[in-house]
Amino acid sequence: MYRKNLYIILFLIGLITSNGFGVAISSSIIYSTDDLLSDNSSTLIISSHPIFGTATWSDGGFAVGTEVKVLSIYGRLITFVNNDGDWLIDFNETTEKWPDGTPFEVIITGCCPRWFWSGYAYDYINGDYNDLGNIELSYNENLNHPPTVPYINGSLIGKPDYEYHFTIESVDLEWNDIYYCIDYGDNNGEIWIGPFPTGERQIINHTWNEKGIYQIKIKSKDIYDAESDWGMLKFSVSKSCEVFKAHILDISHMFIERLPLLEKILLKL
Known part of the structure; x- marks a missing residue:
C-alpha cells in the first residue's frame, strides 16, 4: 500500500x-x-x-x-x-x-x-x-572557487631596518573566510595568517635588513584550501632613502655645473 x-x-x-x-x-x-x-x-x-x-x-x-x-x-x-x-x-x-x-x-x-x-x-x-x-x-x-588574487598596496622603495606597512585584500565568491600566505622575498620563508572575513582589507608589516630588490608574493586560500594565484609587488631597499635622494641631487648639480664648459667646447668646434 x-x-x-x-x-x-x-x-x-x-x-x-x-x-x-x-x-x-x-x-x-x-x-x-x-x-x-x-x-x-x-x-x-x-x-x-x-x-x-x-x-x-x-x-x-x-x-x-x-x-x-x-x-x-x-x-x-x-x-x-x-x-x-x-x-x-x-x-x-x-x-x-x-x-x-x-x-x-x-x-x-x-x-x-x-x-x-x-x-x-x-x-x-x-x-x-x-x-x-x-x-x-x-x-x-563542484562550485567552490578560490579567492581572488590578493591586491597589494604600499611603498615601492625604502631603507634597511625600518618597518613598512602594506595593505592586502582578497574576495571569496562563496563568502568564505580567507587565509593569506606571505613571502617577503628575503629568504625567511612563507608565513600564513588568518582567517579573515572575505573582502576585508588587512594591514601587514615587515622590515628588511639588507639593501636590494625584493619580490613580495602573497596568495590567498579559503577554508576549503582552494588557493589563488600569487599577487606580487617589487620593493627596493637602498642604504637610505635620503642618500638615494642626495645622489640624484648630486648628479643634477654636476650636470648643471658642466653646462658652461659644454658651451665653451661647442664654441671651439
Missing part, C-alpha cells in the same frame, strides 16, 4: 565545524537512509555552495497524489507531487514534471557554510516515524 503526503524536511539545527561524513568539494557524496538512519533520521552536511541534489526510493515510487516536500533554509517550501506517473516539481517559482521511477533533482542555493542539517521522512497524515524504504540523497558540490 502506498503512503500519501510523504514529507522530507530539511531544517537547520546547529553550527558545526566537522562531522562523521565530511563536506565534499569537487566530489559527490551519497547519503543513504539504510546507512545513516537512526530513529528514521539521517544527517546531511551542506556547505555554502549551491547544491545539486537527487533523491530516489528503492521501493519503486509512490501513488498518484503523493507529495514530497523540502523546506529550504529560507523557509521556502519546494513540493514534489506524483501526478499521473510524473513528479510535478514546484519550486514556488517554476513548475515542471519529472518522470516517475527516476531521481528527482533540486538545486538549493544560498546555504550557510558548515551548517548541520537533519533530514527525516515520515507519514504526514499519521504523524508517525515510519520505515519508508531506502532513501538516497546525493549532493554534488
Whole structure:
C-alpha cells in the first residue's frame, strides 16, 4: 500500500565545524537512509555552495497524489507531487514534471557554510516515524572557487631596518573566510595568517635588513584550501632613502655645473 503526503524536511539545527561524513568539494557524496538512519533520521552536511541534489526510493515510487516536500533554509517550501506517473516539481517559482521511477533533482542555493542539517521522512497524515524504504540523497558540490588574487598596496622603495606597512585584500565568491600566505622575498620563508572575513582589507608589516630588490608574493586560500594565484609587488631597499635622494641631487648639480664648459667646447668646434 502506498503512503500519501510523504514529507522530507530539511531544517537547520546547529553550527558545526566537522562531522562523521565530511563536506565534499569537487566530489559527490551519497547519503543513504539504510546507512545513516537512526530513529528514521539521517544527517546531511551542506556547505555554502549551491547544491545539486537527487533523491530516489528503492521501493519503486509512490501513488498518484503523493507529495514530497523540502523546506529550504529560507523557509521556502519546494513540493514534489506524483501526478499521473510524473513528479510535478514546484519550486514556488517554476513548475515542471519529472518522470516517475527516476531521481528527482533540486538545486538549493544560498546555504550557510558548515551548517548541520537533519533530514527525516515520515507519514504526514499519521504523524508517525515510519520505515519508508531506502532513501538516497546525493549532493554534488563542484562550485567552490578560490579567492581572488590578493591586491597589494604600499611603498615601492625604502631603507634597511625600518618597518613598512602594506595593505592586502582578497574576495571569496562563496563568502568564505580567507587565509593569506606571505613571502617577503628575503629568504625567511612563507608565513600564513588568518582567517579573515572575505573582502576585508588587512594591514601587514615587515622590515628588511639588507639593501636590494625584493619580490613580495602573497596568495590567498579559503577554508576549503582552494588557493589563488600569487599577487606580487617589487620593493627596493637602498642604504637610505635620503642618500638615494642626495645622489640624484648630486648628479643634477654636476650636470648643471658642466653646462658652461659644454658651451665653451661647442664654441671651439
